[in-house]
Amino acid sequence: MKNLDIIKSVLSNQKGTDGYSVHATDTVSYELFFVHGNLETVRKSEHSSAQASVYVKHDGKLGSSNFGIDSSASARDIEEKAAQAASKALMIFDEPYELVGGGKFVGEIESNLCGKDEKQIAADVAKAVIYACNEKDCDINALEIFVVTKTSTVLNSLGADKSQTKHTVSIEAIPTCNTGKESVELFETYEYGNFNKEAVMREIAARVQDVSARAKAKKPERTLDCPVILNPYDIREMFEEIVADADYSRVYLHSNLMSVGDKWQTNPVGDKLTVTMRGAIDGSPASALFDRDGTTLKDVVIIKDGVLTANFGSNRFAQYLGKDATGALGCINVEAGNTPCGQLMKEPHLECVYLSGLQVDLYNDYIGGEIRLAYYFDGEKRIPVTGIAMSGKLSEVLNTLTLSKETVVSGAYKGPEKIKLGKLTIF
């Protein structure tokens, strides 16, 4: 951010404040948008902005106020905003806490995208996706590619001066199958910290096969009563809800459901869950070295054998609770099971490929959703089905998990590639 030095200088000298922190981002995004394989729009975006906070100690409390700064802001603009924020901070009576300690740090999340030409990467991705769609009657109706480099910088009044750079490729692809009267699609998004052409092609080819299956899918003639197998995207959705309950901020605000020592699995008849929150996972776009406060991220096991063993979270709420600041950990690592996928899928089951959106409601002990495409395996045949939904009690479902031995990285999640769940009603 071109005015970062000015921001630092102004905030360091701002009268009436006892501290400051700044989180600045510089984002360069190169984007291609295709319709039916034809290039419709080319975009380049170069954007910098910062969020600043000023802190004022008063009446035994700590007041703070946050404000945005754009890259064109002058010293005078920043002074004005900082003065306004200082007066706002006097109206705030929060418990005091210390900012994250200082030190200079410059890092880059490991990625094979580093130093590569963004236009060439985007063109390579486009070719890989379009080439991978070679199923009869199938097409990629829409394709969006984002090649992003983002640098985050944290400065504060205790001398923190840290920056990290991350490279990602995001793909939104819509494979479609047209068979006579029927035309069906699947909506898929992928985000990678590394670009592996073969892996992208495998993913797309698999989805194209799925969409071909969706064209043949029918609503089952009878009610299905069998275990359900989730794919990595929905497994990630489920665990994102579960781990969010362990955040320090929820504990401080008494809105957490589970306390340390409580059992997520009260009576497990399947595999026991062990979940580690991590700062970085190889290939995950959610990887980071430090959070927006500047806290260096520390991995922590939050669920061990189905029992909540720890909370995690950012500096402020860690201090309020008297705990170690792990930082705002963004990656979820679920320990794999011992059952190979082949064995896990040997008995009759319903393998969900595409849901409208997995609904997980911790407070109401609910898990469910509408199924747009699943494969029902009756013990002999794998039959594509659609037009059904599932629901159950999350607490009962979690007791029945079978975790695959094979693992996968999907967004912020690394863990079993397949998870089998029981106790779900399919209707």
Add this chain to the structure above:
Amino acid sequence: MAIRNFLSSREESCKRLVELLGRRFEYVSVLGCDVTTKNVVVNRRTSRVDADTDSDRGFVVKMSGGRAFYEYSTDDISGDIVALADRILSEATAADSLDDSMIHSRPVADDPLVKSFERENDFDKFSDSQMLDCCNKIKDDIISKSENVVNAAVMLRLLDVNKIFVSKNRLLEQAYTWVNGIMVVNYREGEKMVSAREGDCSHLLGEVMNALPDKAEKLVAKARKLADAKPVAPGIYDVITDPSVTGLLAHEAFGHGVEMDMFVKDRALAASYMGKYVASPICNMRDGAASTLSVASYFFDDDGVLAHDTQIIKDGILVSGISDLVSAGELGTEPTGNGRRQDHTRKAYSRMTNTFFESGKDKLEDMIASIKHGYMIFETNNGMEDPKNWAIQCVAEYGIEIIDGKLTDNYVSPVVMSGYVPDVLKSISMISDAFKVEGAGMCGKGHKEWVRVSDGGPALKLRVKLG
């Protein structure tokens, strides 16, 4: 005109950039954004007054010369405009290998228009201290109502939009505001924790600050009921939707389905249903920034097209879609003022604005009385569209069981409503004479590109799967 200095001071630079890039491209436009925000948030243990933490300030340049569209987003247009034009021409390009795959686009209409738009607002009448006091009083009131309240949060979210649009023939400016007031309570009874919310919205802050305090009692009463809520037994029921869920249905069932960039991509089944029945003949549905006054009531869209009021379904028949500039060009239709960006760094797509079913003639009490066994369902949680295959999922916060034509005290939560869009819409048998649009929504395109939307309408009676 109340356009702030950031944009007004760049107007000449924008014109100069349009002129320079116009030497290479047939069509060039610049959208300038200066969207400021203020958030006042209090809860039981923390509070804050933040400014511009989710603001949007910058420009996006759009160019077309008969092939693909090019866009360049930047935080500022000032200083050496010739150098900026050169940079845009070198950066917003594709690899040579993609040249042959580019679309051929029609010329973009650029009808002359110079106009400024402004809506009255009252943000200057209230200090930060007054807003904070208002939130704190409501929060304390909520907490005082029950020892089971473990946390209460009260928020005022202020949005102040300034935009300019510059092309060879157009110069448009707009200024408008919106404010959302939100109250959330976390309530614990025994082992059960529930969350409930209430809110209000307007373009006037004073209206919201006046309305919120009266809703505290209702909020806590609702939380008490939700603590006793049971899951709904999966099945097909007669259902009445409140205006919030009606709006969600409009949004997910036929809002996304008529976004015409989906027509271009052959991603919307609706394209082949124009002029055909898609809903019960008593259904009428509209969308438009000019359709009603709510959060998406801008004067011109991010393509510089003036706000419209578009009838989507008329007497059960699908009559129109909604479009942005690019998709209308590709389809050979007129854009409907629905080109919207998440912010200046993002692409414009065809997006909904204020989407709703029109009211009918039935009384809500008659609708309830007509149901032997079913549910009235309330408050949008989330939804997911499927414009290609018309599957739909709408999640409501809670429902109340109806037995023998009367609302009972039996609450169910959560409530997931799903089905096949035409089946759901054709099952609509009664429409209430009430009408309410809620302007607190955020809508994504797929899983990204979030824009502020409103939706609503009357109460609907329909038959649908709950689970």
